[in-house]
Amino acid sequence: MELSDIESDLTSVLYTEEQIHAKIAEVARQVEVDYEGRDPLLVGVLKGAVMVMADFSRELKMSAAMDWMAVSSYGSGTKSSGVVRILKDLDTDLHGRDVIIVEDIIDSGLTLSWLLDNLRTRGAASVEIFALLRKPEAAKVQVDVKYVGFEIPNDFVVGYGLDFDERYRNLRGVGVLAPHVYS
Numbered sequence: 782m783e784l785s786d787i788e789s790d791l792t793s794v795l796y797t798e799e800q801i802h803a804k805i806a807e808v809a810r811q812v813e814v815d816y817e818g819r820d821p822l823l824v825g826v827l828k829g830a831v832m833v834m835a836d837f838s839r840e841l842k843m844s845a846a847m848d849w850m851a852v853s854s855y856g857s858g859t860k861s862s863g864v865v866r867i868l869k870d871l872d873t874d875l876h877g878r879d880v881i882i883v884e885d886i887i888d889s890g891l892t893l894s895w896l897l898d899n900l901r902t903r904g905a906a907s908v909e910i911f912a913l914l915r916k917p918e919a920a921k922v923q924v925d926v927k928y929v930g931f932e933i934p935n936d937f938v939v940g941y942g943l944d945f946d947e948r949y950r951n952l953r954g955v956g957v958l959a960p961h962v963y964s
């Protein structure tokens with residue numbers, strides 16, 4: 782499939798690569814101030830957060846360790862089940878660590894609220910969240926997110942790590958997936 786075919790599966794582009802990078806730089810400047818003199822551990826949530834983690838971690842002008850978790854709350858569909866399973870756990874001991882969870886998107890909030898509770902029981906000194914995108918209208922539980930990139934409408938979005946059935950992650954921007962693709 783050509784890139785132009787993939788892009789025609791979008792009804793609109795919400796954010797371009799440039800807009801995303803500018804936002805990530807903004808958040809990085811804030812994190813540098815908030816974590817000055819500390820040694821944060823970035824925890825990326827696979828697979829959606831891969832692009833955010835790659836750009837955010839390299840934008841940070843401070844040492845930051847990195848680890849990954851894979852959890853599943855979605856099948857190949859577009860609705861959250863609320864059931865979270867750990868598919869891959871962290872390799873790092875969290876005792877005394879300042880953890881920043883790096884996420885692509887908060888939809889219902891179910892995944893992150895579960896993850897927050899889970900990581901807090903492991904003895905971390907602090908656990909905060911950076912989510913590139915948040916859908917306020919989709920919230921089923923309130924999650925305290927310290928760093929949010931963009932608030933977006935309640936549409937299914939893809940690109941910049943976000944997939945539908947493992948496709949579209951490699952789009953450089955974020956766009957709304959056309960309903961004809963998944964219905």
Ligand code: XMP
Pocket residue numbers: 829854855861884885886887888889890891892893936937938939943944945
């Ligand atoms: P919840 O509903 O638990 O969802 O906050 C968290 C996870 O669901 C995925 N998700 C999406 N993936 N486009 C996607 O490609 C979307 O619009 C979308 N909404 C939720 C995502 O993996 C997120 O971490």
Ligand code: MG
Pocket residue numbers: 826827828829830884885886
């Ligand atoms: Mg995700």
